Amino acid sequence: MYKLPITNDISEMEHLEEFVNEMAEAFNLADDFKFQLGLALDEAVANVVMYAYPDKEGMPIHIEADGEQGKKLIIRIIDEGVEFNPLAEAPEVDTDATTEDREIGGLGIFLVKESMDDVQYERKDGKNILTMTKNLL
């Protein structure tokens, strides 16, 4: 199990790149999978940083990774903040909309879902748990 503990500050997200590099090496990820993993993590963690702990600083976000080389990689993002299901709250994305009609934002969770094979949210023991699975077959 690989772990990256951070707090709810955007600057803490600078640690994600190194974490993704570590995963890529440990699980021998192809470059496109590494990119998609980086994308899903950036989006999902940004979401937690922005919404989990309104008006509070230095609050914990736990990022965990586990898996089996050549089979699958499972990433969990756990916070103890307000109940928030990003999968339910995410707006529908109209990818055919013109520039003028496009809303600013709303693409984050869409990209998480597109980049991973399975994404599940769970509220348990006062924690938000987002589990993202990537098949490595």
Add this chain to the structure above:
Amino acid sequence: MEIIIKENANSIEGHFVGRLDTVAATKVGSEMAKLGEYADREILLDFAELEFISSSGLRLLLMLNKQSKAKKGKVIIANASDDIKHVLKLTGFISLFEIR
């Protein structure tokens, strides 16, 4: 992350170097504003050395494109990697810009 700006007579170029992730997107406001000054002309975004982009970066591209559309200019994205092109396709951004 760095955006190297080159101003020409009737166009501006922004050479994106590094990773345009959530952290980086919060730090390139002045460069994006500079590019926006050419909203009525041609803005070339060279992604040859851009390694990564997430939705925070896409948001900056969309804001720039909105400025450009309003002033009848043009935003061109050049030399994007396959991974970045894939993100542009998934989000439909590929049809919002001229891609070279």
